[in-house]
Amino acid sequence: RLRAVLRAFKAAGLTLKPSKCRFAYGELKFLGHVVSAQGVSPDPAKTSAVAEFPKPSDKKAVRRFLGLCAYYRRFVRDFAQISSPLTHLTKDDVQFQWGEEQEQAFDELKRRLQSPPILGHFDQSAETEIHTDASNTGLGAVLVQRQEGAERVIAYASRALSKAEQNYSTTDKECLAVVWAITKFRPYLYGIPFRVVTDHHALCWLSNLKDPSGRLARWSLRLQEFDVTIVHKSGRKHNDADCLSRAPVESPPDSSDDDDDARFLGAVTDADMGALQRDDPELRAVIDYLEGQGSSVPRVLARDLPSFVLQRGVLFKKNFGASNPAWLLVVPASLREDIFQACHDDPTAGHLGYSRTLARIRDKYYWPRLPKTVHLYTRSCHECQRRKRPPTKPAGLLQPISAPTTPFQQVGMDLLGPFPTSAQGNRWIIVATDYLTRYAETKALPSGTAVEVAKFFVESILLRHGAPEVLITDRGSSFLAQLTQEVLRLSHTSHRRTTAYHPQTNGLTERLNKTIADMISMYVDVEHKTWDEVLPYVTFAYNTAAQETTGFTPFELVHGRKVTTMLDAMLPHEPVEDGCDDAHAVSQRAEEARQLARLRIHDQQRVDARRYNLRRRDVHFQPGDRVWVWTPIRRRGLSEKLLKRYFGPYKIIRRLGDLNYEVLPDGTRPSARRQPRPEVVHVVRLKPYYER
Structure with missing residues (x-):
């Protein structure tokens, strides 16, 4: 076996350092896991930190606890469902209140991670299945294999549905679960035959569609690279993935695991759109007015009232400013995040700035205070903040170093x-x-x-x-x-x-x-x-x-x-003088020359500062402010022109004059054992951090 492993390393062109290798071990600890012939399990030394975690007293402590547990979520069945009372507490619009539900979830996660299951090693030659399911709030999947006559769990996975995905039909949600699960487990599945087990019978025809269109066509194309067979299993026999799909999570799924179509509104029918518009208090007032059921309209919409119209039960607004006047869809608050993602975050939108994002949205959509919300969204975009320089003059006025009074002072x-x-x-x-x-x-x-x-x-x-x-x-x-x-x-x-x-x-x-x-x-x-x-x-x-x-x-x-x-x-160029100056006169002339030089340096510094400061801004930060720090980095194999320029957020700890500041990474705990040393940063490397 050792020879086979070493041959595999050699074939892959990998070099091993003997001092970092371990041979003839029954089990090994690696990245917080214990790897053995039986499978993979969490390292007890690491999970003991979960058992010893004190009861959280605020939202930050809850987030830390969930982050600690989430590293081992693949070992905890129904992780998201168990943790939902805790994740609910971390929402910005929820007041922190520790109750019985939170206490039970806290204790249950501790218990589960103290006695986690041992997940099996993936075997390419074994029979492989993915069990998938979708609920109204999330997706669930279990990767299993039949090894030595028994069904062995390789990994659990679950994620929440975005707002747009929640509007999908049942069939579309189940289909999304299949596509997402295959994408999630792609490193295991690519190049081998496998089965997808679902409790939705209609999905059995997905890979055999004669003339697919729209979203289903794109999903069907995604499956073409896999050797997959979709089989049906009744819901009563499909409890594993079904439980995972009903696990609500706090934040949207990562883009790597999410389905791209969740960012588009093609799944929203006229009836759905009308209902969503009526759920928005501001838009409902306009709809009631147009239907003759109301008389008061929010002031922000009253001026444009003559340009609104209802068509097929959906509210539109006339775009009089366009070269070709058109009707703009009035977007309710619940769908604006999806519009922003499609018109700013998506690769087809390019993370462009405020003006271009606003123009892209205004071409088809409308909602109250549109310019302001676009400004806030683009300004607080995490990726844009990490990459783009401020579109204004650089910060920091010139402060020349005063010339000393004596040489080599x-x-x-x-x-x-x-x-x-x-x-x-x-x-x-x-x-x-x-x-x-x-x-x-x-x-x-x-x-x-x-x-x-x-x-x-x-x-x-x-x-x-x-x-x-x-x-x-x-x-x-x-x-x-x-x-x-x-x-x-x-x-x-x-x-x-x-x-x-x-x-x-x-x-x-x-x-x-x-x-x-x-x-x-x-x-x-x-x-x-x-x-x-x-x-x-x-x-x-x-x-x-x-x-x-x-x-x-x-x-x-x-x-x-x-x-x-x-x-x-x-070639002597000065006449020979009869006498010579005394030492005092020579010394006096030298001192006068130095003072004259000092005055000239001072005058030149004032001229330079005046010219330099025309291209600069006087910027000041206060202790507690959150900022990005510009840090040039170089990584082998990566293009320097494509790397992110700013890192953070950092927090201003202390102001050192007008130009320099002490900063620490935001979230650093004062009581941390290895307290990082504050970094002194010039103001030209700082820019404000905007939170979304």
């Missing part, structure tokens, strides 16, 4: 690379720049470790220019390492870190990186092996070039004199 530092390994074994460049004089210190490094960073700080900054008051870096591991932090502590240097994914905070150093790289590229050899030999020369060139902002060279502002180059020695 405030220093920015960064690592540039990796580069191709040079002849001397170097791969990185560490760069430091002074925020007043713009003077740069650089060094080629074999690695970007904390040891190299700390050594550079001591030798090139501390021993050459003195200890800076402030060091600004990104959040690289070398700068956050304990060794680096200890060196900074001993030198009494305050360490300021940029926020993640926002290097503009250390913009001066980032700009220097680009300049250094551009200069090196002009002199490096074709194999890019001599870049570290060129580095000292281009750094000298940078330090002796006049800065556009200050009007001085960094060398002059640091050393108090102009640099003398080899060209100056060969």
